[in-house]
Structure formats: C-alpha cells, structure tokens
Amino acid sequence: MTKIVYFAWVRERIGKREEELELPADVKTVADLLQWLQGQGDGYAHALQHPKVIRVAINEEHVDHREPIAGAREIALFPPMTGG
Amino acid sequence: MTKIVYFAWVRERIGKREEELELPADVKTVADLLQWLQGQGDGYAHALQHPKVIRVAINEEHVDHREPIAGAREIALFPPMTGG
C-alpha cells in the first residue's frame, strides 16, 4: 500500500485529502501513476487531465515525472505552487 | 564674494568650515578654483593636493570640474562620499 496525498485543486477535484492505494506492479514511475490514476474515476480524470502541470513530491521532496516510485512512503500530487 | 564650504578631511586640512572669498576674474571653472585655492596656504595645498579626488557641488548640486562657477551662491568641496 502507498499513501497518496492531494493538495489544492487536485484535492478538490479528486474529493479527498489522502488515501492508501495498492498500485499495480506495472506502475513504476510517477508518469505511470498519473496515467493509472486517471482511470480511477471522473474526479481523478478531471484532476489529472493535463498531467504535465501536476507537480509531484515523493517522501516530501520534489521529483520529476520520470522518478521511480518503488519504496515511496508518501507520494503527493499538487498544482504548481503559489506561495510567497 | 563667493561662499565656499568644506566637509570631512577637506574641512579638517583647510581648518575651517566655510569662508567668503573674493575670487580673481580668471578663476572661471571648478578646476580653476581648485588650482587657485592650492596657492592659498599649506592647509589648502594639503587638502587639494590630488584635485581629481575632490568632489564639488555648486548651489547644492553635484557638478564636475569643468563646470563654470559664474553666479555660484555656494560652492562646496569635499572628499568622495561615504554615506549609506
């Protein structure tokens, strides 16, 4: 099981803050995960329809979409940040 | 008569804060004034021995050494500034 957390409009569209998911064995990278999640329901499809804009952190550090997710404790998906 | 004011080590070397001077008719520019003042005593010679470093303001505005001094109400001579 992998903990996935969502923020901002990704969270709103998916309709939950976080969940524990059993990922299929062929979901090996961040890009794989985003593609797989899009098939999990309308909310996911809406949130992730433009996967290139989705920012990702694994274990609380920024990663790019080629990053392997094996061993990830927590994967966070969110829009481009607007802090400061 | 023209009022001349001195600051910082120019003031210390000349030994006065300000004076009213009757300038000869051939002292037409800032450069002329600096050269003429150097002949007015040891303090002046010491203060103005490197005229290029002396900064000048006429009527409280920075000017360069080619500036004519005709009509000047107040001429200030001072070292490079070290404010801020």
Place this chain on the structure above:
Amino acid sequence: MSLKPTVRIQPDDFDLAAEVAALTNGRPGVGAVVTFTGLCRDEGGILAALELEHYPGMAKAEIARIANEAMNRWPLTGLTAIHRYGRIKPGENIVLVVAASTHRQAAFEAASFLMDYLKSRAPFWKKEHNADGSQGDWVEAKDSDEDAARRWAK
C-alpha cells in the same frame, strides 16, 4: 553567531521588528539587513481573503533547503523565513524573509533569491475568497515566477 537559518510555518502573524532584532542584537558585525514582506492584496476590492493551503510535512523542510542554499551561496550572518497559512485578509502579512550580512549586496541578493524560490518551490497554494461571497479561484502560478527562480541557476 549561528549560521543555521530560522524557518517557521505558522498561522499567526509575525513581528518584523522582532525578527530583525533577532538577527542584529548582540551581533555588531552585521552591517546590512534586508527584509521582504509579502502582503495579501485586495485586487482592487474584489478579494475578501486568501486561503493558504500548505503541505505541512514538506513546507518547512523545503524552505529550509532553499534557505540553506542561500546561506551557502552568500556570506550571510543570519537568515529567517516565515510563511503563514490559513485565511489571510487583504493588508495582512503572508511571508517574511530577513537576510543579514556584513555587506549590502549579499543581503539583497539572498533575500531576492529566497523569495523567488519560495514562490515556485515551497508547497503552498492560494485560493481566493471573493468580497461578493462568490466562489473564488485558485491563484494560478505565473511563468514570471518560474523565470525569476531560473535566473539564479548556476
């Protein structure tokens, strides 16, 4: 003199003068302090508040990473970053950066660098609440902020 940056993520307001004093009191080698305060704008009166969402586990660690990079790049004597979250009204503070150094250029550059990276790397998101009570939008990230961060790439 501590060379560890101070980073705080908090709902409450901060005290600019107190944060500057913390980097200068008893440190007579400090010659220059630059502060940046980011405030919530009312956008011409249409905005009632911003709701700042953040990623608690990551926000402090990520800002500390950026702050440590600034400490490594510039000869600073102190560096503080405070970012608020929660509901913030127009005129209220959102973010504070304080950079102290012996000389001014380092303080200016480090504060500017830290702000540029906070904008595009710190996990915060702003949602608008409109003054007319209508549902507001999530603030969109600006390309200019990405570009601003990129100019510091070595």
Place this chain on the structure above:
Amino acid sequence: MSLKPTVRIQPDDFDLAAEVAALTNGRPGVGAVVTFTGLCRDEGGILAALELEHYPGMAKAEIARIANEAMNRWPLTGLTAIHRYGRIKPGENIVLVVAASTHRQAAFEAASFLMDYLKSRAPFWKKEHNADGSQGDWVEAKDSDEDAARRWAK
C-alpha cells in the same frame, strides 16, 4: 496614495516597523515591501563609534532627487529613505530604505538602486573613532560602491 517619497535626515534613530506601517496601513493594493537597514559595524571590536558628517543644505535634496528617480523607474506605491548623522555606535542604525510595490521585483530593485546611489551620491562622510581612544581615519570611498551605482545607468 501618495507618490511622493519620504526623505528624512536626522540625528535620532528610526523605527523600522513604523516606517513599514506608514507605507502599508490602509493601502490594500501593496503586495511587497522591501526594507534595507544599514548598521554601524564594530570592525572586529576596534571601532568605538562612527561620526557621520553631512552637508545639511544638500543631503535631503540629493536623496530626494535619487528617490524621485526610483519612483519614476519602478512602479512603486511608496518609498522612504532615512539617513542619520552624528555619532553612531556599533550595532546602531545608520540608514533605512523602505520600498513598497504591488510586486516584489520592483520593490527589491528600487531599494537596491536607492542604496547604491546613497552610498556614492549622498553628501555624508564617516569618521572612525577607535575603541582604544586613538584618532581614527575617515572611511575611504570604495570603488565597488561606484561600480554598484554605475550598473543602474540606463
């Protein structure tokens, strides 16, 4: 919202928080405030104080000229410059610049510009008083400050 910069030349200390409040209170369009505070350094303990001499007739007018140029070059909502004179001890404030704007880049650049010009154009001179009681020197102008001012030439 006044677009006239505030310039003060005074022997007394200034209040950073009050000066920032003066440029932000009741002005909900302000999104960014950058401050620069210049302090007297102890130079490793050898300095007892700096004596700041200035040209009273010219100092305020010259700083106002520089501040007005900054207001013309950047989209600022407010700009304040305060320069002290007289005897100032290590750890005490010498100069304050506050620049407020809708966006951060203008505030950073205007504050940095104003400081660079203050250093090389404002008629102030610093004399050192040594901690051991000996006669100190006049602080020498630095080429790096001239260069810093020159980088803003258009």
